[in-house]
Amino acid sequence: MKKVLTIAGSDCSGGAGIQADLKTFSAHGVFGMSVIVSVVAENTSRVIDIQDVRPDMIEKQIDAVFEDIDVDAVKIGMLSQPDCMEAVAGKLKQYAPANIVLDPVMYAKNGCPLMNPDAIDTLIEKVIPFANLLTPNIPEAEKIAGMSIHNVEDMKKSAEAIYRMGCKNVLVKGGHASGSALDILFDGERFYTFDAQRIDTKNTHGTGCTYSAAIASNLALGCSLQEAVHRAKEYITTAIRHSLAIGKGHGPTHHFYELYQNGLKNGAEINNGQ
Numbered sequence: 639m640k641k642v643l644t645i646a647g648s649d650c651s652g653g654a655g656i657q658a659d660l661k662t663f664s665a666h667g668v669f670g671m672s673v674i675v676s677v678v679a680e681n682t683s684r685v686i687d688i689q690d691v692r693p694d695m696i697e698k699q700i701d702a703v704f705e706d707i708d709v710d711a712v713k714i715g716m717l718s719q720p721d722c723m724e725a726v727a728g729k730l731k732q733y734a735p736a737n738i739v740l741d742p743v744m745y746a747k748n749g750c751p752l753m754n755p756d757a758i759d760t761l762i763e764k765v766i767p768f769a770n771l772l773t774p775n776i777p778e779a780e781k782i783a784g785m786s787i788h789n790v791e792d793m794k795k796s797a798e799a800i801y802r803m804g805c806k807n808v809l810v811k812g813g814h815a816s817g818s819a820l821d822i823l824f825d826g827e828r829f830y831t832f833d834a835q836r837i838d839t840k841n842t843h844g845t846g847c848t849y850s851a852a853i854a855s856n857l858a859l860g861c862s863l864q865e866a867v868h869r870a871k872e873y874i875t876t877a878i879r880h881s882l883a884i885g886k887g888h889g890p891t892h893h894f895y896e897l898y899q900n901g902l903k904n905g906a907e908i909n910n911g912q
């Protein structure tokens with residue numbers, strides 16, 4: 639069985655973070671493992687408080703996994719402070735795992751901050767260079783690239799700027815744009831587009847977590863990057879289409895193995911081109 643690790647924050651309400659990642663791993667039939675970087679008291683409406691795990695404890699969790707188990711892919715989510723980022727970066731250097739997918743989480747869907755804005759330089763200098771794939775949404779791509787994004791051309795320009803920071807591939811996600819749900823992948827040479835119908839729902843808590851965890855699962859299963867993103871786009875579109883009206887705010891995506899299989903069989907209306 640393929641083994642996939644998430645290094646991220648815990649969402650006690652179950653829709654995002656570590657919890658979304660582990661549900662996504664199970665739906666893909668891979669063995670999920672987790673290193674908790676922050677404990678977040680949050681729900682579908684608000685973030686109440688964040689307690690970061692001590693950096694040496696983050697390092698020890700990563701050691702515990704890697705000294706014992708071969709890891710086929712790593713998904714990295716919420717890293718709230720520079721010292722968490724440095725702890726993770728040091729261990730990525732030490733263990734050099736394959737297939738690192740980095741989702742640079744900055745805000746929850748309700749607008750609450752999950753990353754200290756002063757940590758962005760550390761993210762860029764210390765963590766981004768380890769990523770095989772970075773998956774910013776539009777506000778995150780704007781912050782990292784230092785530019786504003788108004789259209790697809792701007793998404794492409796931001797992807798090029800972020801690529802130059804040392805990650806091997808960049809996927810700028812269009813969930814925060816209007817029109818169809820269009821994502822742009824840049825591999826340093828060419829752009830690839832992954833487009834799906836926008837689903838009219840407020841229940842998008844955990845979409846970015848789910849998507850990056852699905853990409854990491856597909857890479858662990860041996861897919862090429864383009865195939866991994868294509869399949870993950872089908873997975874996230876199906877998970878949003880069947881998202882759950884749980885809680886009073888932005889409800890979570892739905893992870894359900896049979897649903898995933900049916901979604902794939904029915905073809906989840908994904909167009910990918912170049």
Ligand SMILES: Nc1ncnc2c1ncn2[C@@H]1O[C@H](COP(=O)(O)OP(=O)(O)O)[C@@H](O)[C@H]1O
Pocket residue numbers: 774775776811812813814819820821834835836837838839842844845846847849871874875878
């Ligand atoms: N309402 C929607 N309908 C269909 N796809 C969506 C919708 N909202 C987001 N997506 C897709 O979900 C994935 C996650 O994107 P996004 O919501 O931008 O990330 P994040 O959770 O990091 O803000 C992307 O593939 C995006 O295109």
Ligand SMILES: Cc1ncc(COP(=O)(O)O)c(N)n1
Pocket residue numbers: 646647648649654655656678680715716743745746747752842843844845846847848
């Ligand atoms: C612990 C944690 N990590 C990440 C997110 C953002 O989730 P998303 O951008 O996928 O809605 C979150 N709300 N909580």
